[in-house]
Amino acid sequence: LRLSGQEYDLAIVGAGFAGLTAAATAAARDLKVIVMEAKPRSGARVHTTGILVKEAAEALDFPSALLRKIHGVRLYAPNLNHVDLVTPGYYFAATDTDALLDWMTLRARTAGATILTDSHLLAGCTRDGWVELEPVGVRARFIIGADGPQSKTARIFGLGQNRKFLTGIEAEYCHHDPRDDHLHCFLDPVYAPGYLGWMVPGVGVRQIGIAAKAGHKLDLNGFISKIEKITGEMQEPPIHTRGGLIPCGGRVNPIAGRNVLLVGDAAGLVSPLTGGGIHRALTYGRRAALAVCDYLQDGGSHPGIEMARAYPTLGAKSFLRTVMNLALPNAVYNGVLGTRTFRAFANLIFFNRRNVAALREIERQREIYSRAA
Numbered sequence: 590l591r592l593s594g595q596e597y598d599l600a601i602v603g604a605g606f607a608g609l610t611a612a613a614t615a616a617a618r619d620l621k622v623i624v625m626e627a628k629p630r631s632g633a634r635v636h637t638t639g640i641l642v643k644e645a646a647e648a649l650d651f652p653s654a655l656l657r658k659i660h661g662v663r664l665y666a667p668n669l670n671h672v673d674l675v676t677p678g679y680y681f682a683a684t685d686t687d688a689l690l691d692w693m694t695l696r697a698r699t700a701g702a703t704i705l706t707d708s709h710l711l712a713g714c715t716r717d718g719w720v721e722l723e724p725v726g727v728r729a730r731f732i733i734g735a736d737g738p739q740s741k742t743a744r745i746f747g748l749g750q751n752r753k754f755l756t757g758i759e760a761e762y763c764h765h766d767p768r769d770d771h772l773h774c775f776l777d778p779v780y781a782p783g784y785l786g787w788m789v790p791g792v793g794v795r796q797i798g799i800a801a802k803a804g805h806k807l808d809l810n811g812f813i814s815k816i817e818k819i820t821g822e823m824q825e826p827p828i829h830t831r832g833g834l835i836p837c838g839g840r841v842n843p844i845a846g847r848n849v850l851l852v853g854d855a856a857g858l859v860s861p862l863t864g865g866g867i868h869r870a871l872t873y874g875r876r877a878a879l880a881v882c883d884y885l886q887d888g889g890s891h892p893g894i895e896m897a898r899a900y901p902t903l904g905a906k907s908f909l910r911t912v913m914n915l916a917l918p919n920a921v922y923n924g925v926l927g928t929r930t931f932r933a934f935a936n937l938i939f940f941n942r943r944n945v946a947a948l949r950e951i952e953r954q955r956e957i958y959s960r961a962a
């Protein structure tokens with residue numbers, strides 16, 4: 590589809606979590622928005638496990654049929670001994686990610702955004718204060734690059750690019766246990782050096798995957814055989830396999846140019862520890878769109894300046910990522926798994942210290958109620 594010469598306030602490249610959130614937000618505020626998506630639909634060929642932290646699950650009113658709450662984390666050492674981690678009142682949500690992205694597309698369209706599928710950004714330039722995007726031939730006053738870890742927008746407009754990655758691969762099976770309420774995470778420096786293996790009780794499915802630092806050859810079948818004691822024999826072949834790159838080097842630099850801003854994975858907005866990027870894509874997708882609205886509608890400051898203040902930087906996490914990359918021998922993980930220090934560290938990574946605060950709050954409330962009684 591060629592829309593030669595058509596003019597938009599905002600063009601967004603990529604209809605993933607970040608792009609679709611930005612599109613819905615900007616269109617609802619009366620910007621004329623177009624989204625270019627390379628795939629035939631957003632939910633096609635999903636590359637992510639799609640787990641949402643509670644904050645992300647609450648960020649939009651997702652249809653509950655597309656989510657499944659999971660209340661605990663079961664963390665395994667390489668010898669498959671485990672500890673359970675839980676935070677009162679907290680949950681993760683597995684998602685039917687394919688349907689969730691299609692629902693987000695509908696939401697953006699309903700807000701007034703035009704979504705062009707099968708539309709791969711190949712080239713672009715700035716002329717007379719407008720950005721021109723090829724091959725569709727549209728002109729826009731501003732563009733948001735939400736086109737994932739290897740952003741073409743970043744390359745075309747000379748912005749920062751992700752350089753450090755984890756690689757992940759996952760298989761999805763029909764066979765699942767509807768009573769399972771744990772996100773199973775496996776420390777395994779042989780199969781997943783620098784990250785983890787996982788088994789997720791998904792929405793009507795079970796997802797098993799591994800991710801590791803770049804350069805490591807991923808052996809998912811070997812990992813699945815290893816954890817068979819936990820999963821039971823996987824008799825049927827997987828119904829889907831997927832995989833992709835996870836940026837882990839922190840936010841790119843620069844994130845913006847004269848009429849262009851990066852967001853989501855394109856901007857490196859992924860937690861370098863958990864590899865989770867969906868919550869940040871939703872949060873900053875929305876905030877980036879609001880900044881563009883301020884700039885175009887109300888003479889606000891440049892979105893690049895606003896988002897440079899807002900986007901998270903690596904900070905101390907850079908040190909922790911280096912520690913995770915060390916891939917210590919199995920015996921070390923087997924030995925430390927049950928220790929208080931390790932549990933505290935694991936709580937920090939998975940729950941970001943929320944459980945300490947939550948437990949204190951619950952204790953405080955119990956005290957108040959028992960005094961009242």
Ligand SMILES: Cc1cc2nc3c(=O)[nH]c(=O)nc-3n(C[C@H](O)[C@H](O)[C@H](O)COP(=O)(O)OP(=O)(O)OC[C@H]3O[C@@H](n4cnc5c(N)ncnc54)[C@H](O)[C@@H]3O)c2cc1C
Pocket residue numbers: 602603604605606607608625626627628631636637638639640641642708709710711735736737738741742756757758759831832833834835852853854855859864865866867868870
């Ligand atoms: C194996 C794996 C498992 C993961 N599991 C989780 C998880 O459980 N929880 C979590 O929070 N995070 C997870 N992540 C990370 C998470 O998937 C990303 O952080 C998140 O998808 C980022 O959203 P985004 O919108 O920025 O980019 P993306 O989801 O990558 O979306 C980018 C979109 O841009 C499109 N696109 C790309 N290039 C072009 C182009 N030139 N023209 C037009 N369109 C283009 C793509 O087709 C895509 O639809 C995982 C990642 C991987 C690889």
